[in-house]
Amino acid sequence: MMSSQQNNGMGDNFSSNxxxxxxNQDFFQPQMxxxxxxxSVRPQMDPAGVPPPPQQQQQQQPQQSQHTTWWGTCMSCCDxxxxxxxxxxDTSDISSRIAGALMYFYVPDKFRNDILGxxxxxxxxxxxxxxxxxxxxxxxxxxxxxxxSNAELYFHSKVGNGFHYDISHLLNxxxxxxxxxxxxxxxxxxxxxxxxxxxxxxxxxxCLYGYSLxxxxxxxxxxxxxxxxxxxxxxxxxTVMSGMLILRNLxxxxxxxxxxxxxxxxxxxxxxxxxxxFFLVLKFxxx
Numbered sequence: 609m610m611s612s613q614q615n616n617g618m619g620d621n622f623s624s625n626x627x628x629x630x631x632n633q634d635f636f637q638p639q640m641x642x643x644x645x646x647x648s649v650r651p652q653m654d655p656a657g658v659p660p661p662p663q664q665q666q667q668q669q670p671q672q673s674q675h676t677t678w679w680g681t682c683m684s685c686c687d688x689x690x691x692x693x694x695x696x697x698d699t700s701d702i703s704s705r706i707a708g709a710l711m712y713f714y715v716p717d718k719f720r721n722d723i724l725g726x727x728x729x730x731x732x733x734x735x736x737x738x739x740x741x742x743x744x745x746x747x748x749x750x751x752x753x754x755x756x757s758n759a760e761l762y763f764h765s766k767v768g769n770g771f772h773y774d775i776s777h778l779l780n781x782x783x784x785x786x787x788x789x790x791x792x793x794x795x796x797x798x799x800x801x802x803x804x805x806x807x808x809x810x811x812x813x814x815c816l817y818g819y820s821l822x823x824x825x826x827x828x829x830x831x832x833x834x835x836x837x838x839x840x841x842x843x844x845x846x847t848v849m850s851g852m853l854i855l856r857n858l859x860x861x862x863x864x865x866x867x868x869x870x871x872x873x874x875x876x877x878x879x880x881x882x883x884x885x886f887f888l889v890l891k892f893x894x895x
Contacts, residue, residue: 694739694811702741709819713853720857724815737811742818746789749821752828753785754778757894763834777894784893785821788886793817796879800862803871807861816857820850824890831895839895843887851883 708723721727725734754777761774793813800808827846831839859876866872 691739694737697735697738697740701735701738702744705738705741705819706745706822709822709853710849713820713823713849714856716856717860718856719819719853720812720816724812726812737809737815739811739814739818742789742815742821745818745821745825746785749789749824749828750778750781750785752825753781753890753894756828756832757781759832760834760839760895763832780893784886784889788882789817789821790814792882796875799875799878803866803875805862805865805872805875807865808858816854820853823849840891843891843895847883847887851880854879854883 705719705723708719712718712723717727724737726736728734757777758773793816794810797808797810797813800806823846824843827842830842833839855876858879859872862872862875863869
């Protein structure tokens with residue numbers, strides 16, 4: 609009898625402690641921990657607006673609470689881990705992206721969705737945009753413009769007058785290519801934010817503009833030949849291929865985000881105008 613009374617007393621105490629007191633933190637704490645853990649597994653968006661690939665989402669889970677505020681987002685821009693995945697590419701990735709920029713520049717959204725892997729295939733996202741390729745393409749084009757422009761001066765110089773290498777071509781090429789390949793896409797991203805046109809991140813724009821410079825690498829080699837007509841044709845074809853790669857991969861996204869198509873149309877005309885201006889500056893400054 610005493611044991612049964614003790615057991616009933618223990619059951620009453622358990623019921624009153626666990627269910628009778630709704631403020632009991634020991635009972636509700638596991639549910640709270642479960643909710644926190646469920647929230648922490650959500651993938652983190654980077655400052656450029658591009659979601660991370662699946663293989664890196666688990667690495668970013670412990671840092672979720674650090675970037676929930678605007679100050680955490682600003683500090684993540686200065687963190688090298690934020691940009692680490694944009695350099696996680698190998699030689700085959702860079703080669704396929706360079707070849708895709710030359711072969712599929714006229715196909716709508718082909719380079720962005722299939723080559724960069726922005727569109728999921730069978731539920732799996734690709735590696736996405738990178739900064740490794742655009743960086744080296746930009747640096748290579750700078751030296752290619754400087755060398756080919758001085759070679760063009762050499763072939764057009766008169767015999768007996770001598771030839772002097774113009775170092776200013778290297779500095780001018782660095783300014784022009786850097787502003788076009790990195791500064792212009794950053795400006796476009798700001799304009800899209802101001803105009804309310806969403807869907808394209810800053811890193812993706814820099815990546816598109818970086819690979820769009822690939823045709824100019826071939827054109828600058830042709831510019832070393834002492835034929836003015838060939839220089840005009842080479843630079844013009846490179847400008848058309850580069851411009852079509854940008855417009856074909858951005859026009860659909862911009863027009864879908866703009867119901868009236870007026871803001872998107874103006875921005876596309878601005879992109880075309882910048883390419884034509886880059887062609888003129890490149891021709892009359894260096895060749």
